[in-house]
Amino acid sequence: xxxxxxxxxxxxxxxxxxxxxxxxxxxxxxxxxxxxxxxxxxxxxxxxxxxxxxxxxxxxxxxxxxxxxxxxxxxxxxxxxxxxxxxxxxxxxxxxxxxxxxxxxxxxxxxxxxxxxxxxxxxxxxxxxxxxxxxxxxxxxxxxxxxxxxxxxxxxxxxxxxxxxxxxxxxxxxxxxxxxxxxxxxxxxxxxxxxxxxxxxxxxxxxxxxxxxxxxxxxxxxxxxxxxxxxxxxxxxxxxxxxxxxxxxxxxxxxxxxxxxxxxxxxxxxxxxxxx
DNA sequence: TCCCAGGACTACT
DNA sequence: AGTAGTCCTGGG
Numbered sequence: 001x002x003x004x005x006x007x008x009x010x011x012x013x014x015x016x017x018x019x020x021x022x023x024x025x026x027x028x029x030x031x032x033x034x035x036x037x038x039x040x041x042x043x044x045x046x047x048x049x050x051x052x053x054x055x056x057x058x059x060x061x062x063x064x065x066x067x068x069x070x071x072x073x074x075x076x077x078x079x080x081x082x083x084x085x086x087x088x089x090x091x092x093x094x095x096x097x098x099x100x101x102x103x104x105x106x107x108x109x110x111x112x113x114x115x116x117x118x119x120x121x122x123x124x125x126x127x128x129x130x131x132x133x134x135x136x137x138x139x140x141x142x143x144x145x146x147x148x149x150x151x152x153x154x155x156x157x158x159x160x161x162x163x164x165x166x167x168x169x170x171x172x173x174x175x176x177x178x179x180x181x182x183x184x185x186x187x188x189x190x191x192x193x194x195x196x197x198x199x200x201x202x203x204x205x206x207x208x209x210x211x212x213x214x215x216x217x218x219x220x221x222x223x224x225x226x227x228x229x230x231x232x233x234x235x236x237x238x239x240x241x242x243x244x245x246x247x248x249x250x251x252x253x254x255x256x257x258x259x260x261x262x263x264x265x266x267x268x269x270x271x272x273x274x275x276x
Numbered sequence: 277t278c279c280c281a282g283g284a285c286t287a288c289t
Numbered sequence: 290a291g292t293a294g295t296c297c298t299g300g301g
Contacts, residue, residue, distance in 0.1 A: 112282090112283085113282075113283040113284060114281080114282040114283045114284075115281090115282060115283085116281070116282065119282095167284095170284090170285095204284085204285075205283090205284070205285085206284085207283060207284045207285085208283090208284090209283065209284090210283075210284080
């Protein structure tokens with residue numbers, strides 16, 4: 001068991017759309033990480049974490065929820081650059097960018113193209129159930145996301161059977177390229193944001209939006225960001241900017257290295273607050 | 277039963 | 290360089 005200071009917003013961090021595989025329980029949340037299942041429960045000033053694997057639990061949790069980063073400071077920096085975003089930042093106070101596993105994130109966001117959240121979650125759960133390791137935790141069964149080694153052995157049809165639809169071949173091809181080292185997830189860490197965008201978009205099934213999500217959610221490249229309908233709405237309402245190219249230009253010029261975070265705050269504000 | 281939402285690719289201009 | 294048509298699933 002691990003007890004950490006409750007200094008972030010657990011609920012919105014987990015449910016704001018960054019991750020697909022979590023369960024709401026009557027006491028909190030269950031989240032499946034790369035190598036373990038964790039449960040999180042809020043208890044006044046603390047968050048109680050239990051896990052199927054207690055090894056390095058504190059480091060893993062701090063890394064996953066990005067707890068060593070000073071988000072308040074970044075928020076203040078963003079407000080300095082542009083006061084109109086203040087409401088969005090105040091609304092999103094405590095929201096943290098989850099540091100996800102690159103491999104699972106890659107597959108998740110390839111599946112996310114032209115797809116809805118429940119369907120994406122369903123596919124990821126099927127892949128995990130069929131090919132991942134079973135973990136018993138607090139008397140329930142969970143399945144870890146399969147290893148790369150296991151996934152490279154699968155066929156196009158194996159993926160099709162996990163209800164990923166026409167994306168089956170994209171996943172299959174990505175797996176083949178990981179196997180022959182044409183796609184090296186590790187190498188992305190050292191690339192600049194624009195280089196890593198170009199690199200990822202070379203692969204089939206990965207366009208601008210999918211690549212941006214992978215870089216923001218798995219590599220913490222905060223100057224990269226996906227633009228969706230909610231962000232467009234915010235931009236239209238606040239600045240009267242509509243087309244995507246102008247939105248990108250404005251965002252990068254205004255928020256610079258924190259563009260991804262600024263966009264995430266706008267998204268969260270527009271989607272989850274009453275100001276629609 | 278049909279129709280729709282949801283990104284990226286392909287094959288056209 | 291720009292864009293219509295297509296791919297599939299789940300839900301209304």
